[in-house]
């Protein structure tokens with residue numbers, strides 16, 4: 001398949017850097033775009049460090065590491081993306097920023113190029129309304145860390161051409177991902193099914209039924225790789241809270257998805273999980 005061989009990843013942060021590393025490792029020429037040199041340099045440094053660790057662990061040869069790096073082309077100018085066949089956007093989670101960026105991208109890329117957003121909580125349909133050709137736009141929702149987590153949600157907006165979404169899902173599968181095709185609904189599939197897991201855990205602790213560590217242990221023993229509280233500490237309590245709010249609001253405040261106030265309090269107090277040294281548990285800096 002031709003489309004998707006030359007990729008652009010917009011945003012060199014946590015997700016963009018991971019997606020670019022994944023694509024370049026899978027053999028795709030990848031342009032990594034950000035608004036400024038500084039985030040690009042930082043993003044590339046993180047990619048280099050991760051690849052070096054793989055080489056040290058003998059999971060990657062030196063030649064392979066060098067060729068992955070050589071396939072990533074950092075750019076700060078949208079016009080450098082004129083010949084890409086697939087664009088994956090992973091910039092800040094703000095509707096207007098994404099819409100403005102896609103409007104600019106559409107002016108530069110070929111009519112047939114695929115356009116995808118990695119948004120977790122915004123509407124793919126709404127982002128796509130800025131485009132003249134919204135049928136080639138979809139969500140490609142990777143999970144953190146994107147170069148490791150196998151799952152990718154391929155999200156069809158109201159105007160997405162199903163043929164394009166299907167081809168994108170096949171492309172992802174060919175590159176080694178587990179692609180799941182979903183509709184553009186709040187939280188898509190994964191963030192939606194995860195809500196009861198997280199929200200009910202807060203209620204159990206809030207009602208005094210069990211301690212957080214007990215809930216985590218019981219769920220681990222039941223077969224989950226991690227319990228809800230230790231998982232939230234890893235994801236970031238703020239990120240998980242934003243997902244809870246998005247699913248709740250996106251479903252017209254359906255009480256099934258109501259977040260727990262304790263979750264907001266943790267965010268307000270700066271207890272964001274591992275990244276802040278404390279969340280549900282405390283961590284050494």
Ligand SMILES: NC(=O)c1ccc[n+]([C@@H]2O[C@H](COP(=O)([O-])OP(=O)(O)OC[C@H]3O[C@@H](n4cnc5c(N)ncnc54)[C@H](O)[C@@H]3O)[C@@H](O)[C@H]2O)c1
Nearest residue numbers: 011012013014015016034035039090091092093119120144
């Ligand atoms: N972090 C996660 O766990 C996760 C998981 C899945 C999806 N997402 C989604 O991925 C996207 C990115 O999240 P992140 O955690 O990587 O954010 P981040 O803050 O780590 O990175 C965002 C990057 O976008 C850049 N940027 C901002 N405005 C830009 C613009 N106009 N043009 C180009 N670059 C711009 C920033 O300089 C930064 O490098 C969001 O939509 C988020 O919802 C995040």
